[in-house]
Amino acid sequence: MIFLQPWLLLALPLILLPIIIHLINQWRFQTIPWAAMMFLLSAHKMARGYSRLRQWLIMLLRVLAIAALLFAVSRPLAGGWLGLAAGERGDTTLILLDRSPSMQWRNPGSAESKLKTACRQLRDLMASLQTDRYVVIDSVTYTPLSLQSADLLTDLSSAQAASSSADIPRLLEVAHHYVRDNKAGKTEIWICSDVASNDWESESGRWRSLRESFSAFPQSIRFHLLAYQRHEPSNLSIRVTDVRRLETSEKAELLISFRLTRTGKETDKLTVPVQWEIEGSRSSQTVELVGPRVDIRDHSIPIDRARKRGWGRVSIPTDINPADDDFYFVFDQPPPRKTLLVTDDPSIVRPLELAAQISSDPSVRATAEIVQPDQLTGVDWDQLALVLWQSALPQGVTEQLVTSFIDRGGQVAFFPPKTPTGDTFLGLRWTNWKSGNSTIPIDTWQSNEGPIARTMSGAALPVGDLEIRRYCGLEGECSKFAVLQGGEPLLARAPAGKGHAYLWTTTPSPADSSLGTNGVVLYAFVQRVIAAGADALSKSRQLIAGETPAVESKEWVILAETDQGLSTESAHHRGAYRSDDRLIAVNRSLAEDEGIPLSDDRVAGLFTGLDFSRVDDRAGSTNSMVQEIWRTFLIAMLLALIAEAILCLPKGTRKGAATK
Amino acid sequence: MLTDRQTRSFLDPQVLSRLAAVPLLARRPMQGNVSGRHSSPHRGSSVEFAEYRKYVPGDDLRRLDWRAYGRSDRFYVKEFEADTNLRLILVIDTSGSMGFGSGSLNKIEYARKIAGTLGYLASQQGDAVGVTCAAEGIVKHIPAKQSPAHLRLIFDTIEEAVPNGPTQLVQVLHELSETVRQRAFVVVISDFFMPPAELSGCFQHLRFRRHDVALFHLLDPLEISFTFHRPMRFVDMEGGPSIFAEPSDIAERYGKALEQYLSELKQVVLESAVDYQRVQINEDYEQVLLQFLIRRTQTRGLR
Numbered sequence: 001m002i003f004l005q006p007w008l009l010l011a012l013p014l015i016l017l018p019i020i021i022h023l024i025n026q027w028r029f030q031t032i033p034w035a036a037m038m039f040l041l042s043a044h045k046m047a048r049g050y051s052r053l054r055q056w057l058i059m060l061l062r063v064l065a066i067a068a069l070l071f072a073v074s075r076p077l078a079g080g081w082l083g084l085a086a087g088e089r090g091d092t093t094l095i096l097l098d099r100s101p102s103m104q105w106r107n108p109g110s111a112e113s114k115l116k117t118a119c120r121q122l123r124d125l126m127a128s129l130q131t132d133r134y135v136v137i138d139s140v141t142y143t144p145l146s147l148q149s150a151d152l153l154t155d156l157s158s159a160q161a162a163s164s165s166a167d168i169p170r171l172l173e174v175a176h177h178y179v180r181d182n183k184a185g186k187t188e189i190w191i192c193s194d195v196a197s198n199d200w201e202s203e204s205g206r207w208r209s210l211r212e213s214f215s216a217f218p219q220s221i222r223f224h225l226l227a228y229q230r231h232e233p234s235n236l237s238i239r240v241t242d243v244r245r246l247e248t249s250e251k252a253e254l255l256i257s258f259r260l261t262r263t264g265k266e267t268d269k270l271t272v273p274v275q276w277e278i279e280g281s282r283s284s285q286t287v288e289l290v291g292p293r294v295d296i297r298d299h300s301i302p303i304d305r306a307r308k309r310g311w312g313r314v315s316i317p318t319d320i321n322p323a324d325d326d327f328y329f330v331f332d333q334p335p336p337r338k339t340l341l342v343t344d345d346p347s348i349v350r351p352l353e354l355a356a357q358i359s360s361d362p363s364v365r366a367t368a369e370i371v372q373p374d375q376l377t378g379v380d381w382d383q384l385a386l387v388l389w390q391s392a393l394p395q396g397v398t399e400q401l402v403t404s405f406i407d408r409g410g411q412v413a414f415f416p417p418k419t420p421t422g423d424t425f426l427g428l429r430w431t432n433w434k435s436g437n438s439t440i441p442i443d444t445w446q447s448n449e450g451p452i453a454r455t456m457s458g459a460a461l462p463v464g465d466l467e468i469r470r471y472c473g474l475e476g477e478c479s480k481f482a483v484l485q486g487g488e489p490l491l492a493r494a495p496a497g498k499g500h501a502y503l504w505t506t507t508p509s510p511a512d513s514s515l516g517t518n519g520v521v522l523y524a525f526v527q528r529v530i531a532a533g534a535d536a537l538s539k540s541r542q543l544i545a546g547e548t549p550a551v552e553s554k555e556w557v558i559l560a561e562t563d564q565g566l567s568t569e570s571a572h573h574r575g576a577y578r579s580d581d582r583l584i585a586v587n588r589s590l591a592e593d594e595g596i597p598l599s600d601d602r603v604a605g606l607f608t609g610l611d612f613s614r615v616d617d618r619a620g621s622t623n624s625m626v627q628e629i630w631r632t633f634l635i636a637m638l639l640a641l642i643a644e645a646i647l648c649l650p651k652g653t654r655k656g657a658a659t660k
Numbered sequence: 661m662l663t664d665r666q667t668r669s670f671l672d673p674q675v676l677s678r679l680a681a682v683p684l685l686a687r688r689p690m691q692g693n694v695s696g697r698h699s700s701p702h703r704g705s706s707v708e709f710a711e712y713r714k715y716v717p718g719d720d721l722r723r724l725d726w727r728a729y730g731r732s733d734r735f736y737v738k739e740f741e742a743d744t745n746l747r748l749i750l751v752i753d754t755s756g757s758m759g760f761g762s763g764s765l766n767k768i769e770y771a772r773k774i775a776g777t778l779g780y781l782a783s784q785q786g787d788a789v790g791v792t793c794a795a796e797g798i799v800k801h802i803p804a805k806q807s808p809a810h811l812r813l814i815f816d817t818i819e820e821a822v823p824n825g826p827t828q829l830v831q832v833l834h835e836l837s838e839t840v841r842q843r844a845f846v847v848v849i850s851d852f853f854m855p856p857a858e859l860s861g862c863f864q865h866l867r868f869r870r871h872d873v874a875l876f877h878l879l880d881p882l883e884i885s886f887t888f889h890r891p892m893r894f895v896d897m898e899g900g901p902s903i904f905a906e907p908s909d910i911a912e913r914y915g916k917a918l919e920q921y922l923s924e925l926k927q928v929v930l931e932s933a934v935d936y937q938r939v940q941i942n943e944d945y946e947q948v949l950l951q952f953l954i955r956r957t958q959t960r961g962l963r
Contacts, residue, residue: 029891029904035757035767036883037896037903038853039921043913044903051909 003074011070018062054647061644068637072630091185093131094178095122095153096171097138098193099162099572101323101588102595103228105194105235107619108320114228114619115161118192119154121226121617126150131188137174139166139199140546140572144178161323163562163574163588164546166199169206176213179221186220194228195598198591200606202598207606215609223612228619229597234264236272237324237593238316241295243542245308245331246363252305254278254331255298258314261593262292276301277560278312308333309540311559311576311583324593326562328576330583332540337366337530338383343390344417346370351508351516352388352415355526366530373398381405385533386526390415390507393425407497409536411529414503416472424476426494426501431473434488439467442490445482451502451528452481452491452521461521466490467514471505478503491525499536502529540583545572548586555579668815670772675946676780682953684781686746686845686872712736746845747804748782749871750775750791750814751829751836752821753850754799756897759823760851762882763942768823770941771849774876775818777949778847783811787845791817794832794850795825804844826898827854833862837869849876856924863932874935874952877925881942886914 003009034040103115112120126134127150134147138158145158153159168191179187193199214221242257260272270289275282278301287294303310315326339356343349349370359366371379373391376398387405389412394402402425406412420430445463447454454460463482474489482490484505494501502525508516515522535541553571561575570577570586577584604612715724715735725738752775758768779789783806790804791814802810802817829850836846846866852859852875866873888907895902922938929936935956939948 026891029893030888031893031895033760033897034894035760035851035880035897036853036918037757037894037898037900039883039914039917040894040903040905040910042917043910044905055906055909 003071003076005074008070008074012067014070015063015067017066018059022059058644058647061640061647065637065640065644068633068640072633072637074630076629076633091131092133092135092179092182092187093126094144094175094187094189095126095134095136096168096175096189096191096193097136097159098166098168098171098191098199099139099158099160099164100166100194100196100199101161101163101592102194102196102199102321103166103192104161104323105228105321105619108233110619112619113161114194115159115192116154117617117619118226118228119156119159122190122192123150123153126153133184135178137171137178139168139171140164140569141550142167142170142174144174162545162569162572163323163586164544164572165589165592166193168193168200169204169210172210172214173206176210179217184219188222188224190224190226192226192228194595195225195603196592196595197598198589198595200598200603202602202606211607211609221611223607223610225603225612225614227603227614227616229616233320234262234266235321235324236270236289236316236319237261237263237321238274238314238327239324239587239590239593240314240327240329242297243312243329243331244298245303245333247305252303252307254301254303254312256301256312256314256329257295257297258299258327260287260289260294260296260316262289267291272316275315276312277315278303279307279310309583311585313560313576323574324588326574327587328560328574328585329542330540330576330585332538332583334361334364335385335534335537335539336383337364337385337534339366339368339386339388339526339530340379340384341368341370341388341390342373342376343370343388344372345390348507348509349388349390349415351519351522352390352526355519355523356386356388356530358523360527360531376401381410383537384410385537386410386530387412388415388526389413390417392417392421393423393429395423395425399425403497406499406501409498409533411499411533411536412501413525413529414501415507416505420472426476426496428474428476428478428492428494428503431475433470433472435470439469440471441485442466442468443483443485443487445491450481450493451525455524461524462518463521465514465518466521467518468506468512470512474503474505500529500532539581541585543571543584543586544589545574545586546589547571552579553577556584559583668776668819670769670776670818671780671815672773672777672946675949676777679777679781679946679949679953680784682950682957683785684748684778684787684953685956711739713739746782746872747788747790747840747842748778749804749836749840749844749846750779750789750818751833751846751848751850752791752793752818753795753827753829753848753852754793754821754823755795755827755829755850756823756825756899757827757851757853758878759897760880760883761941762880765941766823767851767878767880767941768821770878770939770945771876772818772821773945774849774939774949775847776815777945779811779814779818781953782845783808789814790844792832792836793817793821794827794829795823796828798832798835804840823897826900830854830858830862834865837862837865837871840869840871843870843872845872845874847874847876849878851878852925856921856928859925860928860932863928863934867932867934872935873932874956875929875937876948877936877938879938879940881940884918884940886911886918 097115099115104113106113134150136145136147136153136156136158137143140162141158147153175189178184238258238260240256240258244255246253246255262270272287272289273284274287275284283301285299287296309332311328311330313326313328318325337359341349341353341356353368353370356368357366381401384405387402387410393414402412416430416433420432422429442464445452447460452461452463468484468490471484471488471490474492476494478489478492478494480489480492484490488505490505492503494503506513506515508522510517548571550568550571554568556570556577556579558570559576559578561570561573574587577586600614603614712725712728713736715737719737723737725736728734728736752771754768758771759766761767761769775791779791782789786806788804788806789811791802793799800817802814829852833848863873886907891904891906893902893904937948937952
């Protein structure tokens, strides 16, 4: 419980007044010689039980009355569990706001989101607490913002909805730095969140260091979690999984794949109206949803042949979470899929050339160019999607060219040279060729992610069928996608910039492996890395909110936006943007659709050893969680006084007994 | 004797002169030594006709009713009531509790006034007066005699009575029942703070011995009202343990105990047929005695 006039509680010893008066009254007794002792003895014997109890009750009620009066004038605050959790007032109050899309959930019948409710509740609480300093840290800017008044909390731009996921450990790290740098005294840290597992990253090792660092503070740091856990009403969300512009001689159209997901316990057939907006032109369709999810592939939307690029938006009717009811996308003509083959021996890389030239999409033209390592200076690197390198690892100027190519998102696949030179690139170097008596079996490979993962239909690539007759040793730190028997890598990836640098430890030459003759794996690999490289070249980008630094988004021009956030925070708000000649679509992450709440025990475990309390609230809750309750104490005092008066009332009169 | 009356603090000559107009009468026949105002169980020579009875040889021939002989030809003797004096035994409780008094008088002083006045009135109408001071036993006993000098001794005894020690009034009354041989008028002045059941026995004993018993039950107004406004330590005046109490807590139960006691005592006096007079010691003793004397005058005649 917290008091607005706590200094008045210094008068609490006054509750001893009735006891002191009683004792004084006892001490100033009068002695009298008495004749009628037989009646007195009888009365005294009878009065021992109830009378003593009554006496104690009267004293207790008097003590309670004074205590209630003192509490009442001290203006206590309370209200549900929040009032209890509020405890005492700190010198600094830090408010950590989770602005993730899942905080936009509303309860049926309420127009207020979890985030708005949390801000309102905290505003009321802070107005009552009257802390010296309020600081807000939100999950978009991760920057402490001091508030002059708690009333500003609900109108703060830092407290508005965003589409980026929250990073709660990072919020706490910022809070820790603030407390440390500003030498804050007694600090109350309020975390407003829906406790979604993707926001909290409970498995992260940062939690341990956070616990240790907060425990190291000499001052009192108290954590309060204002939790808005997800309940299970039915909610629909929509997400675009693929957008392609297809132009034929007859028409131009957008082929859009999208997914409609339903959460909750309802499984009935549901007809969902879906509205499309392409550069302001709207169309609609209905989708029948049975079960929790439906995937629609290549839904065709005709567009003007002249419209080569643009943005679009798909939306469903607003439900309890408006943050996942729409999705933005941008489209553009596919970039050319140009592959550069760098080799000393063109006969070896013939299969590679074929794999690069045959496009998986008939509408997209793919080309491949073979050059010698010493001819690289004349290459237009900005037009390349993939570089296949079968030669000694690049050194000197060539190394810089390749590195910068990878840094801007380019893809490079290295194959070992005939004669390893021992040169190092990205911390890796070829050692020696090794061969066995027979083919070397492939032990393991990653089929769930990477360039040799399963196909979209779920079928695994026949990696195990490959026959490896000879391989070249590889030294250095790398991620292994396929491993030969004996632990040597077959396919590895070097740590690089935005792009990727893959290394095969054998070549498509029939003398080395069956990569060329059994070309399924090689073709899939090449086409996948070409597609990844082409995406980097594409002038339309699909971004996940929050994953682009805010600095980069400052220059973005808003084409369409839902949240209407600050222009400096465009990277955190879903919408369509233009940056120079690039089109950018920003949307929530996939994890937001799946957001699974952390269990209570798990959350409590994250704050083990810290002063932590949790308050559960519901979105749109109108019950004020903090209110002055002096009236309650006043009523309690009155009740105590009335009860005391009743107990003190003399029962009947003794005159009747004394009449003659 | 006039000199004595002037010096006795418990005697008021004006009260005595006013009360002298009302006789002190016994409710039961008394066996006195001389003629007096009180009825006797024997036939005597008063003017009040009692009955006829047959002549038996030896009867005084002067008492034959010759007119009855003329009418019935039988000898009848005419008998008259006898008047005699009485023996007044004043029993004063001198236990410690009689020293209590919340006003100008305490109980023993009030008892002195009643006893002294009754003694004087009895003596003036020719009755013998004795006094017994009772506390843990008989503290002092003066047998009943009829003489002015004896009355002075009675007054001295009353004046010297000091409240002290516990009460054994029941035993004292039993003892008096046995020691006073002839019928007497026994007046007990006490606060009777003892179980009524015990008192019942001694009253029955006195009645069995054909004594006329009158009780003056002295109570202080404070003992009835029990009005105190602060914690009190009550010290037993008869040497018992002290009690510390908050009067407001026990007042109700004290009142109930007192009420029950008075109710039981009333039942006892009704069953014992004793003359009971409850007196608060702030009352005027003259009025108390006047009512007492008048009531006895009205109930005279039992033989």
